[in-house]
Amino acid sequence: MLANDSYSAASTNVELTCVPDDTTGLERIMLAAQGDLQRLLSSFFGRPIFIELIYAHCSPRLTPASSDNPITQSREVHLVCESCTVCVATSTVTITSPQCERLFLDEKFPIGQTFRRLNRTPKFSLLNVETQAIDGKRELRRTYKLETEGFVAEILEVFPDRDMFVRGETWLMERRANLDTTCTTTATDTIPEWLSVCKGNAVH
Template identity: 45%
Template sequence: MAKMTSFESYNAKTTNISYRWPSGVTGIERIVLSAQGDLQRVLSAFFAQPIVVALVCCQTLYHTSPTSALAPLTLPNPAAIASASQETPIVQTRKVYLKCAGKVVCTATSCVRITSPECARLFLEEKYAIGQMFRRLEKVPAFDLLATGFGTADELEGNPGSVGDNKRDQELWRKYRLSMPDFECEILEVFPSREMFVFGETWLVDEPTMAAKGVTSSQSQSGDVKLADWSLRIPLN
């Protein structure tokens, strides 16, 4: 009997990835867009260098009781960590940079729902990144690729650009969901330039800096990010 998801099907001898990719997407881009909780490993193999996660900003909320509204959670808070459950989940919205050789190769914005003390401890206290959570717990996450395309992040809810649409085809993005028992996340990832998948390590050295493109240091590093503007569909309770 074949096993199927909305993205992948397999049986005893065959695996098939079936998805309506954007016109013009390349083979290496399809590999990256198909990563299922192991994007750091894939990018590290591609660039032959370490990939480091750098937290830009985050907001953590929790329920003080099963009937209470979500409230800000200040860490450390051992009691809140220990109380994480299906009835009193902890929810974190966060933005991180994936960096290689000091350069941003992906910007990831995510909403994470945590419903067990173990997952809360690993993620919030021991600071495991999302991808490392699945490896640490030796779980293969369920994966659902929700959307992919070319263009800037503010176009995702509208009509993203297509290949050849001037500057907009420089960025590649995907929106997807990963889940395992007690840990679920919905993630938007934006890759800053499709050229990095063409030139690889050379792009890390030769690509013009963000300042040369008109992006200031304060803009690229600011923690004042409108996380709530990106619509996430993970139920909060």
């Protein structure tokens, strides 16, 4: 186990092992997040973090979830702030409780909020941490597991650019400006002015 969380009446100790030598204090906080990453990112950026569902593939729901009839779902979500993706999370969820099935599959609560609605602190296991350079940006990624009775999630999270933890709001505003510029350029390139057709008050 790469994370050891221990406490006594007088102290608390969170020990992360086998993480990159250049990991910053803020990155260590994110790596130790236990189902509350969305909340931490919102605190860091001072803005809402939205969940954008990319896909969710669920096994058949023929009977209520139970130990004998588990329901599984593979899914990918993006954590988005100011239209910028700050984390990509790919997960496999196993559900063996009707209550967890209702919260997660029917009421559509994300993984972290499902634990909050259950009012439970999940068991946390950090399985892997690594960094790599992609297209000139430094990625930080972790694989971990969250477990409680009736609900288990194994998750791979990718933070696409470690500079966001160094530059914060400045990084976010630059990314947002780049997105706005790209969208404007793409829209102009896609629909040349001479191809626009007026229909009523709308231009198509």
